[in-house]
Amino acid sequence: MNARRDKLSQSLEDYLEAVYLIEKEKRVVRVKDISSFLKVKKPSVVSALKALEARGLVNHEKYGYVELTPAGKREARRIYRVHRTLKEFLVKVLGVEEAVAEEDACAIEHYLHQDTFDRLVKFLEFIETCPEDVPFWLRSFHYYAERGIRPPECGRGKRNSVQED
Amino acid sequence: MNARRDKLSQSLEDYLEAVYLIEKEKRVVRVKDISSFLKVKKPSVVSALKALEARGLVNHEKYGYVELTPAGKREARRIYRVHRTLKEFLVKVLGVEEAVAEEDACAIEHYLHQDTFDRLVKFLEFIETCPEDVPFWLRSFHYYAERGIRPPECGRGKRNSVQED
DNA sequence: TATTTTAGTTAGTTTTATCTAACTTGTCAA
């Protein structure tokens, strides 16, 4: 029970997240599913599950299904939340393409400090709660990112009538 | 000469970057310097250098100094550029504290797609070339990040006279 | 110059995360 409190490795976080996502989709999680989801061989899955079980994050009885423990689910949710937030930032703000954003988010998700993550969340909140659907400045940036120059209405001086934030 | 073209591991990228940074500071790079810079023991440095040498990225003769080859310097510069850009983003935009930003940048730098990086650069450019010293929206965000609410002058409707982008 | 201290190296171990090959269990269909 509630063993090792050490931080999970990137790899184990990936396995945990995979179990969580498959569980959401399929109701039941098998070694094979994790294996194909993460593109690793089945023995790798088995040994990862062993490690996760030792930390009390999953239950996995021989030849049976894989389940997250409450602690495992909590942790997996945390990881996935970082994942989604990062991806959202990459896509919505920077305009990175879906598939690339997915990969980057997947790699980065393991390394952010809590504070950095919190600020990222705030940043997205800030954008979403803007009175405009998409903030003027963000549209300007996307224009700039595509064309390399600022949109004309954004140049020195003049601007349109909606407030900017 | 120009061996292995495979991608470097995170670890080897860190060693390469360390050599680059120490070289900039001290003119001469020793195993000991890398060891203390990266907080690993000296034998770890020696074996990493061996790997980097096999890829033609550093020169290191026994008991001698460590030097980057031209290819090594190119690669190190690339890595460090990503590092600085990420850190700048974290500090200037998200308002993350210096030391935390440094750590996050250091971890993330190894995992970004080129396109994501390019967009990040553009984003910072976009901010820097803003007619205002700090864009209005960014000041608004910092206010929001600190206090959890938007600044009064940023609410629905009214705004001050400088344009927003 | 001889000795001591510091720097660098080698050999060998550990941990993590993968893999392959071979074996076991379980299920489904003839």
Add this chain to the structure above:
DNA sequence: TTGACAAGTTAGATAAAACTAACTAAAATA
């Protein structure tokens, strides 16, 4: 009900990246 095939497991290999302990070279100094 019994095989055949799919799923899961075990054992053992490999590779990367770190470590310690013990040794060697170089440098500093007395």
